[in-house]
Amino acid sequence: MEKLPHYKKLHLDLKGQIVSGQIPKGSLLPSENELSNAYNITRATVRQALQELVKEGFIEKRMGLGSVVVSNRKTLGLLTFRGFSEVMESSTLTSTTHILSQKSMASWPQPFFHGLSMEERQAGCFYLERVRNVEGNPVMLEQTYIPRMKLDNFWELVGDSSLFGTLTRSYQIEILQVLQDIRAISAPGSIRNALRLPEKAPLLHIYRKYLTNRPHFHVYSSLYCHTEKYTLSNFFN
Amino acid sequence: MEKLPHYKKLHLDLKGQIVSGQIPKGSLLPSENELSNAYNITRATVRQALQELVKEGFIEKRMGLGSVVVSNRKTLGLLTFRGFSEVMESSTLTSTTHILSQKSMASWPQPFFHGLSMEERQAGCFYLERVRNVEGNPVMLEQTYIPRMKLDNFWELVGDSSLFGTLTRSYQIEILQVLQDIRAISAPGSIRNALRLPEKAPLLHIYRKYLTNRPHFHVYSSLYCHTEKYTLSNFFN
DNA sequence: TTTTTCCACTTGTATAGACAGGTAGTTATT
DNA sequence: AATAACTACCTGTCTATACAAGTGGAAAAA
Numbered sequence: 068m069e070k071l072p073h074y075k076k077l078h079l080d081l082k083g084q085i086v087s088g089q090i091p092k093g094s095l096l097p098s099e100n101e102l103s104n105a106y107n108i109t110r111a112t113v114r115q116a117l118q119e120l121v122k123e124g125f126i127e128k129r130m131g132l133g134s135v136v137v138s139n140r141k142t143l144g145l146l147t148f149r150g151f152s153e154v155m156e157s158s159t160l161t162s163t164t165h166i167l168s169q170k171s172m173a174s175w176p177q178p179f180f181h182g183l184s185m186e187e188r189q190a191g192c193f194y195l196e197r198v199r200n201v202e203g204n205p206v207m208l209e210q211t212y213i214p215r216m217k218l219d220n221f222w223e224l225v226g227d228s229s230l231f232g233t234l235t236r237s238y239q240i241e242i243l244q245v246l247q248d249i250r251a252i253s254a255p256g257s258i259r260n261a262l263r264l265p266e267k268a269p270l271l272h273i274y275r276k277y278l279t280n281r282p283h284f285h286v287y288s289s290l291y292c293h294t295e296k297y298t299l300s301n302f303f304n
Numbered sequence: 305m306e307k308l309p310h311y312k313k314l315h316l317d318l319k320g321q322i323v324s325g326q327i328p329k330g331s332l333l334p335s336e337n338e339l340s341n342a343y344n345i346t347r348a349t350v351r352q353a354l355q356e357l358v359k360e361g362f363i364e365k366r367m368g369l370g371s372v373v374v375s376n377r378k379t380l381g382l383l384t385f386r387g388f389s390e391v392m393e394s395s396t397l398t399s400t401t402h403i404l405s406q407k408s409m410a411s412w413p414q415p416f417f418h419g420l421s422m423e424e425r426q427a428g429c430f431y432l433e434r435v436r437n438v439e440g441n442p443v444m445l446e447q448t449y450i451p452r453m454k455l456d457n458f459w460e461l462v463g464d465s466s467l468f469g470t471l472t473r474s475y476q477i478e479i480l481q482v483l484q485d486i487r488a489i490s491a492p493g494s495i496r497n498a499l500r501l502p503e504k505a506p507l508l509h510i511y512r513k514y515l516t517n518r519p520h521f522h523v524y525s526s527l528y529c530h531t532e533k534y535t536l537s538n539f540f541n
Numbered sequence: 542t543t544t545t546t547c548c549a550c551t552t553g554t555a556t557a558g559a560c561a562g563g564t565a566g567t568t569a570t571t
Numbered sequence: 572a573a574t575a576a577c578t579a580c581c582t583g584t585c586t587a588t589a590c591a592a593g594t595g596g597a598a599a600a601a
Binding site for chain 3: 072073074108109110111112115129130131132133
């Protein structure tokens with residue numbers, strides 16, 4: 068039993084009710100005062116929870132009116148934070164993951180797409196290469212690099228489960244922010260094979276740096292996305 | 305003289321000191337208690353201001369340590385909020401804009417890339433098509449649709465200046481959030497001409513919906529980005 | 542000298558209350 | 572019937588305070 072802060076508890080409760088459809092899109096959330104009474108917390112704490120929902124794009128606040136549910140997509144915004152499974156898990160689309168490669172490396176690739184600190188460079192990295200499929204179609208190749216810094220039994224703990232879920236559960240590492248560079252490219256040969264693409268197919272290429280709550284610990288990803296059938300949705304704020 | 309809320313005042317003060325270099329990158333902001341004393345406001349209000357800076361990517365907060373300045377880039381995060389000029393204005397790259405088309409339309413394109421409310425549909429839209437150049441190279445084609453809702457003298461007020469700047473200054477419309485779908489495509493003929501691209505060049509295509517502080521008023525954009533020389537950088541949180 | 546403990550300071554979470562300002566529907570006025 | 576005023580309710584901003592939890596350096600103990 069983990070004891071979450073009150074605002075987090077309310078946040079998750081409301082999010083659950085929104086994505087499950089109990090609070091339908093277009094409707095109003097209970098008012099801040101109602102929520103503060105119902106949960107026995109102050110309005111300030113309620114507002115903190117609602118703020119999270121705004122940030123994730125689930126609700127919009129209207130001064131004098133209330134909080135309007137504007138989306139019930141579980142995926143909204145999560146793409147920017149987490150791996151693929153979390154994004155897809157709630158949709159009706161079936162998604163699978165296929166691991167192509169999984170290894171510990173004493174040194175990082177040279178050149179690496181992002182600057183590294185001395186600490187990171189010396190630690191070496193874990194490397195994970197995965198193909199993500201939606202409805203049986205390969206749509207994304209994900210190459211992830213994790214510094215080997217205080218991550219005992221990493222592969223055993225990751226196992227078959229979500230990478231970012233494992234980081235949170237087993238190491239209390241949470242993603243706070245993501246920096247990324249996006250570009251469109253023509254699929255190179257190596258990627259074409261993995262995603263079964265024709266020559267010169269346009270691909271979305273994203274370099275990501277995940278900032279975490281563990282200082283100086285970052286996760287790096289290189290993503291190749293085939294966006295013909297499934298597009299990448301994001302919200303920003 | 306507009307009277308800003310206290311937290312907004314502090315937010316702008318700190319932002320100014322960060323982008324001007326008075327508070328250098330890597331250094332710590334004054335602590336929340338120091339700021340609350342200096343400005344004669346409570347810590348809750350200080351935290352509201354700092355939260356904005358975190359959202360914009362200027363600072364990171366470290367529990368037990370303080371608020372670290374992690375960026376002094378004027379542009380950071382703004383790409384997700386505003387048009388092109390704001391993004392480029394602080395960089396050393398020279399950027400120019402060329403207007404291809406500029407008209408008022410009684411009805412929206414059919415089909416339109418995003419669902420519209422009755423209100424918006426009936427209002428018609430202003431249409432603005434622009435090419436953005438960096439160092440003389442065309443890198444982005446931007447097609448923007450603005451509902452004709454309570455925007456008197458729109459074209460006169462926009463003139464040559466920034467679209468989003470005009471919306472803010474003349475109509476007090478501020479962008480709160482951006483929803484977007486991203487995909488990679490092969491440049492279609494019409495776009496190839498405007499951006500002077502070879503056939504089948506990979507292009508980034510982004511559909512955007514800007515949510516504003518004016519209820520039910522949204523701005524829509526379709527962006528085509530040539531990302532060979534200049535990539536799109538974003539931060540998420 | 543090395544390790545542990547402690548402490549000052551920082552951010553995180555939370556309470557209780559107050560007033561300003563916007564929304565929408567009802568009621569009173571024209 | 573159309574307009575204006577009122578009202579209940581909602582979010583926005585802010586004060587004052589308290590304690591929990593993490594950081595980093597100094598002091599104490601090994």
